[in-house]
Amino acid sequence: MKNLKNAIPDKLDPRIMTVALIVGIVEFEVFTYARGVVKIAGRDAWICGLLGGLIVIGLTFLLVKLAARFPNENFFQYNRRLWGRLPAFLIGISYLAYWFLYLVIILEDSNEANKLFFLRETPSIVPLSIFGVIAGFSVLYGLTTLVRFFQVSFPFMMLPLAFIFTLSLAQIDTTSIGILGLECVKSSLYSGLDAMTVIELPGFPVQRFELFLTMPWLFGVITSVCLMVYLLSYGILELFHLKHKKFVCFAVSAFAVGAAYLFPSVAVERQVRSYLNIVTFIFIFVIPILTLLLAILRQKRGSADA
């Protein structure tokens, strides 16, 4: 264990930045963009969804190109060389603020869901603190353990989702696919939820299939929280050249838990989330693509390739 801990580098891993950007894009595409599109585009939602998907794939490709250009450096490191010391510092700080807000929103969301489904009478600080402790604990072990944890948990997440997907196949109304109607898009996008609430197999040990969504949902929350705490902690360590990894990991978790606990109401949270969705576009598309353009214009490459 001692060897493992010593082997964890005290710097933000370049791979995790790419993963985080792609996760951010998927989150943006699936949860924000798709919902918005269905609402606004109405009958043309399918076309918009397909075109939007193509654009997102193109942008993701550019981000991967950016990461590949600097294989041994993370975003903070090559930003310094591309933007200059002060702008890079300001960009770094704004990323930290964005991740922190994102983390608080995830925690607040999970807290609301917890209050609604699982712990109706328990004070919300208890589950929030548990999230914080688990995240701090896992991030402290480093990226390798975090990735292995995802790998171990993957079957537990995928098997219930596959089960739900199989159930949801019966729910999709195939007769309206030709028309590309709004109902069809809705049933395709939210078919899992339909299956959860509609299907009941009398006599089957588990009649209410919401149970199968519980573990994947909790898994999704904990992975997002761990990822954000990792980005924040190692981002702070990197940006301010700090050494106290343990203190920073748990301090970040504690601050995020405190902020989520002190969040005034769900209405405010929804409002902040809608603003955050706009800001997300800047952080996961605009800044990285400007950085790539800058790298191309200034002909800068990673130290290994130089």
Add this chain to the structure above:
Amino acid sequence: MQGRVAVVVHGSPDVLLAPTTFFDLMDTPDDIYMRWFFAASFFRIARYIMLLLAVSLPGFYIALTSFNPEFIPTRLMLEILASREGTPFPIYFEMFLMMGIIEAVRMMMIQIPSQAGSAIAIISGLSLIGVGVVSNVVGPVAVIIPTLTMVASFGIPDYDMRVAVRIIQFFTMLMSSMLGIFGFAAAYFIIAIHLAALKSFGIPYMSPLAPTEGSGLEHTVLMGNTVKMPQDETYKPKKLT
């Protein structure tokens, strides 16, 4: 052996293998000797299901019945409630009591190493449970769940693993008693992170699943055809990451 080191001590029937992984501890020699690898896979899957039951059943039962009874089918829930009518203790207390009795009987069988000891342990265990149910101190479901858990735990081939599973049972029960399904999931996350961080002589404990090692996947939950299986690279020394 696959490149591992065996430690044989004079006078001891046990052989130590290093490094070892989680999946090694779930293997039995029968898996290799079995002529038909499909049958070996079937028994392996059964063993892993038993492991899951042994680890999670009491905690999951507490979480569902105490915090989220709406997830349980109505008829089953009504049966559980009817069987518990008149019992003085809450479900989590019943579960801790019954699991405690099982542990006590197990210890008794170890501490009195004779045939009489086993007989005393079995009789006292059965009479305690029987009288408990008849006198309505505990409900019948509180007997079924711990018994099923105990039976399932014997599907785990390795003794040390069984000991670890027993400790995990109590941990998940404690978390579920306090925080329901959320506590159960939190316990799972803590255990999973711990397992992901463990190493045995430099080899990750959860390999070949995490880190994923394609060549070794047929040594995990499913057993591959030994003639066609690739060389397992799980135990090949790697650089520390």
